[in-house]
Amino acid sequence: MAGTLEHEATSVLKSNGKVFDPAAVAKEPVPPVVASDDAIVENKREIVLGRNVHTTCLPITEPEVDDESTGGKEAFMAGVLARYRKTLIDRTTHHLGYPYNLDFDYGALAQLQHFSINNLGDPFIESNYGVHSRQFEVGVLDWFACLWEIEKDEYWGYITNCGTEGNLHGILVGREVFPDGILYASRESHYSVFKAARMYRMECVKIRTLVTGEIDCADFKAKLLPNKDKPAIINVNIGTTVKGAVDDLDLVIQTLEECGFSHDRFYIHCDGALFGLMMPFVKCAPKVSFKKPIGSVSVSGHKFVGCPMPCGVQLTRIKHINALSKNVEYLASRDATIMGSRNGHAPIFLWYTLNRKGYKGFQKEVQKCLRNAHYLKDRLREEGISSMLNELSSTVVFERPLDEEFVRRWQLACERNMAHVIVMPNVTIEKLDYFLNELIIKRSIWYKDEKVQPPCLAADIGSENCVCLLHK
């Protein structure tokens, strides 16, 4: 893959006559994202750094004087957009690795694209800016409040720009409640959690994980005990990014209690990025609920629900928000959000889908996703491919494909020896078969020579899920 990089560098040199070094923006080797200090492993894999986008970008050009009369520019731009649309269709068809539901139809909302809709500041207090969608936003928030069992007059929340903003907000609220609190998070937590710790200058302790990807509460206990003098702020994963593992919220709370933390000495943020919205619809799944001593929950809106742009939902207890908020006369609004200006279209998309599908619609889709995920895992196993599927999850982890071109084609997210497919509502059995057939053909080429063997995934997903030469 170093070859690809060199090739790119050369082409830049040739195309504009200037030496541009792509390595300048991608200098360092890429280590595993969530390695805790005691588990840093040498990263031997060659990394695909991707192509520097300057080479392929679409420059802005000044309109010609006669453009208005000839329509030349309009035609040029229409051509660019048409080609781009074709690419999007192709890329949307070949997509399996990210938890985005690409199956939505918001045609009825196209009429709203003409408006600059901005939900400035607090969703519950109207600002003077009238072109907003707070009535939709609060409708959506109320629905989630009901889902997570908190009364309308006890919660505060807003529609965020993405899952990361939810985590940034939840952890910030935790820090404002406990300024000297220590942040605990499992090493398989999303990277935004560790980014938050750095941004907010918080002490952060990484907790080991079980092979499933869940937080290891024995290690959590061992790390809590020496820090009993400081409050605890805990990030609980309702579905980790890579393995879709759901941390055991009840065991986390029990561990805190066993270590002598009373409920006024800890703050739990639940990062429900994807599964936070799927779990309520799964029978027997442990409940994320504000009836338990948690401080906040966030989920992404563009993942399971599906939305043209990233967005998310963040809910917390109203009593905590006073620690964070500041009064801002300029907007005639207190601003306890992180972003201030917020996309007013996203709440309408969410409102529209929640209304159309309802609780029962989501339940059906979750069932379909879990069923299809099991199908994929079973088929992989039949073909002798190492794979794992956590209970409550639609994330199928399997051996990382040898060929990075294949990884890019199917837009798989990879880490160490693992790749994963996240089975979303738009992923049908037909699409999975298409993918499986390609994978099987490719593997027969990659591994036809016995000198090259599929990777061992025992360290990643446990030897019981690994069918490499050693473990099968």
Add this chain to the structure above:
Amino acid sequence: MAGTLEHEATSVLKSNGKVFDPAAVAKEPVPPVVASDDAIVENKREIVLGRNVHTTCLPITEPEVDDESTGGKEAFMAGVLARYRKTLIDRTTHHLGYPYNLDFDYGALAQLQHFSINNLGDPFIESNYGVHSRQFEVGVLDWFACLWEIEKDEYWGYITNCGTEGNLHGILVGREVFPDGILYASRESHYSVFKAARMYRMECVKIRTLVTGEIDCADFKAKLLPNKDKPAIINVNIGTTVKGAVDDLDLVIQTLEECGFSHDRFYIHCDGALFGLMMPFVKCAPKVSFKKPIGSVSVSGHKFVGCPMPCGVQLTRIKHINALSKNVEYLASRDATIMGSRNGHAPIFLWYTLNRKGYKGFQKEVQKCLRNAHYLKDRLREEGISSMLNELSSTVVFERPLDEEFVRRWQLACERNMAHVIVMPNVTIEKLDYFLNELIIKRSIWYKDEKVQPPCLAADIGSENCVCLLHK
């Protein structure tokens, strides 16, 4: 206005039978946003806290079993959306107080609303997720790099979710470059600057302002001198929120130099929210340029350019970004952005407008805005209304209307005794006349009785701009 609040509280009580106390989310009185410690003034004005949105929100309802056959739900939702669209048209028509250009036509881009476009992580490194718009994003960034005079291989940047994210990013980069740096910002800086200081646990020193709203460099000097042992991180306003005042960047740099700060001991972030994009097109305006010792510049994309949702552009020097970035194998991408997941539609909107209008198109629009702003200020003066218009600015500051209903109708942003109108490309002379006529009629009612007098604005905009009873 306390009456409005009580009324709302009562109506909530009546409509759902439960006591909901709006004061719970809006308890504190609202102080001026940027009062520095030595200038906190008693806020005597009654504050409009706005209505609690639970009363007017659009709840999510579960679809009925027969909805699919009868189409009842679809019809209901179409009705809600049609009414909402009408409100948006009305609110867009009566809008003067916020710096949003509401005049855009993105019809050609409606076809892209079907795609979940997400620019994950660094714009310059492709991630495995293929449904992105990096090629548009980098095209837009290159255009801004050219505008602000920095070479393509020396800058790094991204399209943000809003102006606040630009400020949060710029100040974070400054803090990573100088971990023990002190943040200096004029008291009229946008509130997100002070929010950043609190989030990032930075020492923050507020600087006084001149009556124009510009940073007072004499006070800056006085506050720098005792802190010479620590690096300085400075927020420079290229257009303040309320008065549209442009801080004198060259004088700020000169002051730093005079106080003995060498260029490797300070970091300047330019908050160009609105005027950062207008100033380059104004003759004789001081230049924001990376040829000067600045670290970053941000502007909003939804303001002067106009965009259906908030967005912005953030540019910094690539050498600084290494201090911030972390490697994230999960995305095959380093992530030096704040949000990680980013709206991929916004770059396309910006790309589209920049291409259509070009440098010359923007120049024409800026000229029109400045001309119309002067018209408004002159008309206000003719009518005996206190008002101010800073050079280089299209923000007309004038006396705060007595009636909050009028303020809401025209969506004016207010602070202390001031209101402002921001003249954007969609604000025509006709619209200004419509507004002026209404204001004049209303004033003749508000002030017909001599016991009530228009407010004095001498403290806000200087006695030379005030025509109250005392100063006219």
